[in-house]
Amino acid sequence: MEPRLGDISGPARLAAAGEAISLEELALAARNHGLPLEALRYDLSPPGLHYVLTHYDIPAADPARWRLRVGGRVREPLTLDLDALRSFPAVTERVTMECAGNGRALLSPRPVSQPWLVEGVGTAEWTGAPLGLVLAAAGVGPDAVEAVFTGADHGVERGVEQDYRRSLPLPIATGHDPRVLLAYAMNGDPLPPQHGCPLRLVVPGWYGMAQVKWLREITLTATPFTGFQQAVAYCLRQEAAEPGEPVSRIAPRALIAPPGFPDFMSRTRVVRPGLVRLEGRAWSGHAPVVRVEVSTDDGRSWADAALTPADDRHPWAWRGWQHGWTASPGRHVLGARAHDAAGHTQPLDQPWNRGGFANNLVRRVPVLCVEDGSLGADTRKP
Amino acid sequence: MEPRLGDISGPARLAAAGEAISLEELALAARNHGLPLEALRYDLSPPGLHYVLTHYDIPAADPARWRLRVGGRVREPLTLDLDALRSFPAVTERVTMECAGNGRALLSPRPVSQPWLVEGVGTAEWTGAPLGLVLAAAGVGPDAVEAVFTGADHGVERGVEQDYRRSLPLPIATGHDPRVLLAYAMNGDPLPPQHGCPLRLVVPGWYGMAQVKWLREITLTATPFTGFQQAVAYCLRQEAAEPGEPVSRIAPRALIAPPGFPDFMSRTRVVRPGLVRLEGRAWSGHAPVVRVEVSTDDGRSWADAALTPADDRHPWAWRGWQHGWTASPGRHVLGARAHDAAGHTQPLDQPWNRGGFANNLVRRVPVLCVEDGSLGADTRKP
Numbered sequence: 001m002e003p004r005l006g007d008i009s010g011p012a013r014l015a016a017a018g019e020a021i022s023l024e025e026l027a028l029a030a031r032n033h034g035l036p037l038e039a040l041r042y043d044l045s046p047p048g049l050h051y052v053l054t055h056y057d058i059p060a061a062d063p064a065r066w067r068l069r070v071g072g073r074v075r076e077p078l079t080l081d082l083d084a085l086r087s088f089p090a091v092t093e094r095v096t097m098e099c100a101g102n103g104r105a106l107l108s109p110r111p112v113s114q115p116w117l118v119e120g121v122g123t124a125e126w127t128g129a130p131l132g133l134v135l136a137a138a139g140v141g142p143d144a145v146e147a148v149f150t151g152a153d154h155g156v157e158r159g160v161e162q163d164y165r166r167s168l169p170l171p172i173a174t175g176h177d178p179r180v181l182l183a184y185a186m187n188g189d190p191l192p193p194q195h196g197c198p199l200r201l202v203v204p205g206w207y208g209m210a211q212v213k214w215l216r217e218i219t220l221t222a223t224p225f226t227g228f229q230q231a232v233a234y235c236l237r238q239e240a241a242e243p244g245e246p247v248s249r250i251a252p253r254a255l256i257a258p259p260g261f262p263d264f265m266s267r268t269r270v271v272r273p274g275l276v277r278l279e280g281r282a283w284s285g286h287a288p289v290v291r292v293e294v295s296t297d298d299g300r301s302w303a304d305a306a307l308t309p310a311d312d313r314h315p316w317a318w319r320g321w322q323h324g325w326t327a328s329p330g331r332h333v334l335g336a337r338a339h340d341a342a343g344h345t346q347p348l349d350q351p352w353n354r355g356g357f358a359n360n361l362v363r364r365v366p367v368l369c370v371e372d373g374s375l376g377a378d379t380r381k382p
Numbered sequence: 383m384e385p386r387l388g389d390i391s392g393p394a395r396l397a398a399a400g401e402a403i404s405l406e407e408l409a410l411a412a413r414n415h416g417l418p419l420e421a422l423r424y425d426l427s428p429p430g431l432h433y434v435l436t437h438y439d440i441p442a443a444d445p446a447r448w449r450l451r452v453g454g455r456v457r458e459p460l461t462l463d464l465d466a467l468r469s470f471p472a473v474t475e476r477v478t479m480e481c482a483g484n485g486r487a488l489l490s491p492r493p494v495s496q497p498w499l500v501e502g503v504g505t506a507e508w509t510g511a512p513l514g515l516v517l518a519a520a521g522v523g524p525d526a527v528e529a530v531f532t533g534a535d536h537g538v539e540r541g542v543e544q545d546y547r548r549s550l551p552l553p554i555a556t557g558h559d560p561r562v563l564l565a566y567a568m569n570g571d572p573l574p575p576q577h578g579c580p581l582r583l584v585v586p587g588w589y590g591m592a593q594v595k596w597l598r599e600i601t602l603t604a605t606p607f608t609g610f611q612q613a614v615a616y617c618l619r620q621e622a623a624e625p626g627e628p629v630s631r632i633a634p635r636a637l638i639a640p641p642g643f644p645d646f647m648s649r650t651r652v653v654r655p656g657l658v659r660l661e662g663r664a665w666s667g668h669a670p671v672v673r674v675e676v677s678t679d680d681g682r683s684w685a686d687a688a689l690t691p692a693d694d695r696h697p698w699a700w701r702g703w704q705h706g707w708t709a710s711p712g713r714h715v716l717g718a719r720a721h722d723a724a725g726h727t728q729p730l731d732q733p734w735n736r737g738g739f740a741n742n743l744v745r746r747v748p749v750l751c752v753e754d755g756s757l758g759a760d761t762r763k764p
Contacts (some may be wrong), residue, residue, distance in 0.1 A: 031415070083489045
């Protein structure tokens with residue numbers, strides 16, 4: 001029988017009503033991983049806790065032999081090794097990065113892809129060469145309009161064989177808000193394999209699809225790039241035939257560091273009656289977070305949380321918040337909602353689109369409040 | 383309404399026929415994570431690629447204030463900080479660690495718990511103080527029969543509130559085959575939070591449930607420990623009422639580093655016609671791997687793979703293997719099967735039990751072999 005590509009690589013689809021998570025979605029969830037939400041306690045997410053999404057395989061890479069080629073509409077094509085990149089002024093940015101598909105598996109109907117709940121996020125300090133300086137060294141051609149970034153990650157997606165490849169308009173690529181980096185270090189160490197070793201793009205404030213990992217080529221083009229990851233994937237559409245609006249900056253979101261302790265299977269949180277300190281993080285790729293509201297009654301009422309002081313050094317990093325809650329025995333549903341300085345906030349109804357992108361619906365957090373000793377204790381302790 | 387524990391913490395159960403993955407199972411898969419199988423290429427799995435399974439939450443831990451208490455049936459109870467533990471002779475062991483539930487989600491019927499496919503594995507070098515020396519310093523009481531290990535991970539499981547707690551018989555705890563470690567370093571660095579920072583137990587050759595993380599207490603007891611994680615969970619049972627056989631050492635398994643490149647959604651591998659070098663790793667907690675067989679025709683025939691030379695320095699680490707395969711256009715199913723020196727191998731029919739433990743059924747790896755250019759290429763490249 002002839003090999004049929006359609007058997008292994010189908011078009012994007014929506015799950016049917018009531019269709020549960022498939023083994024294919026599970027396979028993605030088992031490979032990639034989110035931030036366990038208790039890790040919201042760390043200002044910087046260690047590499048193994050920061051979210052990871054790999055489209056194809058993590059490539060084998062030898063940093064000593066890695067080369068970045070810069071070409072296309074430039075005056076002088078460059079081939080740069082890591083030492084050459086390190087010879088540019090090093091810039092470090094603390095960045096909260098989030099997968100564009102974060103929240104996808106909570107949508108109804110559910111777009112079938114990497115099935116994130118809300119854990120597709122992390123914050124790290126990335127160190128690298130400013131992209132603008134590297135492009136200036138190559139000399140931006142007068143007709144260049146975009147920079148196209150090619151990673152070493154290779155595979156098939158929705159029937160199309162490809163290297164992972166994304167573009168940025170030149171004003172973004174060479175701008176200062178955000179400053180785009182060619183990053184070779186994460187939290188002061190060389191990049192781990194799953195975060196793009198040895199080189200990745202970092203576009204602060206943008207969703208993860210822009211942060212091309214295992215970066216091996218930058219091509220300046222005279223026309224906008226219309227490759228798969230730019231024009232097919234990562235666009236907001238209600239209908240499949242729409243051109244769609246490209247996904248770019250991160251919509252605001254607040255998450256609660258889960259209070260108390262969990263049940264293993266349901267992950268429901270258990271707290272004791274009395275004062276419970278709620279805390280978490282909030283972020284937005286559009287502008288700094290200026291307000292976080294908290295609800296402890298499933299959204300019927302909201303109160304302002306206290307924010308940690310604004311830190312001008314880290315405009316692209318999440319901001320901490322705290323809120324005191326007096327828990328009484330019973331079941332409760334908590335929620336948190338971020339607002340940024342540009343007037344964006346989180347919706348209370350799902351912002352649905354066919355790709356399942358940018359779903360920043362307020363997350364409901366069920367909590368059971370019980371007296372100490374009311375749960376069956378492991379009395380068989382030594 | 384009275385809070386009902388049963389609403390948040392139910393008994394163990396099996397999925398119904400045709401019941402797909404639930405959101406609860408997905409939530410576990412999103413928090414915990416497996417080894418992306420291309421990472422089989424690394425002798426040592428970096429922290430973010432090594433599998434992680436946390437029963438409850440990753441505890442907040444301050445290494446400077448961490449204390450290990452050693453008590454119970456000892457002559458002199460001890461309270462040890464990390465410096466005290468580092469004052470014992472440091473031992474480093476390279477260990478392949480695997481979750482006891484690895485393979486669970488492939489069982490039929492499927493036990494509902496952390497839904498591993500086959501990625502729940504990793505290899506690291508763990509450095510620490512030999513447990514036997516620490517117990518000798520405390521003085522093992524004449525009536526002590528077991529050592530009980532308590533972690534700081536706290537939660538509810540199947541209706542029982544508990545700290546994560548497991549035991550070892552004293553002959554295992556103080557023995558040399560394997561040598562049990564109180565580990566404070568992973569691959570030469572302090573433990574990352576998700577791997578037990580600042581201290582964990584490492585029992586080479588045993589499944590992950592024995593490797594108690596965030597270790598804060600060791601208690602020698604005069605009777606065998608019968609706590610939840612020892613006598614309820616982690617036992618092989620066909621019927622719920624059986625006492626069951628405790629899970630201990632890792633059953634043999636071989637995995638293939640996926641050849642070629644993947645389809646994003648189905649994860650099916652794509653290779654070109656011609657010679658394809660298959661390689662992977664194989665391990666067993668009973669004895670060294672002495673043979674790996676490979677099938678490229680869905681198990682109809684098997685051929686011996688070439689093994690990397692045995693390395694006496696690392697008896698508890700996986701062993702590499704390679705096999706040449708001449709791929710022809712079409713669909714193929716690959717498989718690999720490990721044999722250890724003690725005569726254990728992998729079954730060709732699922733070794734089912736209610737907990738879904740130790741499922742080392744040979745993994746089927748579907749591959750599509752096509753000529754270059756037969757997949758739709760991303761022609762819109764720059």
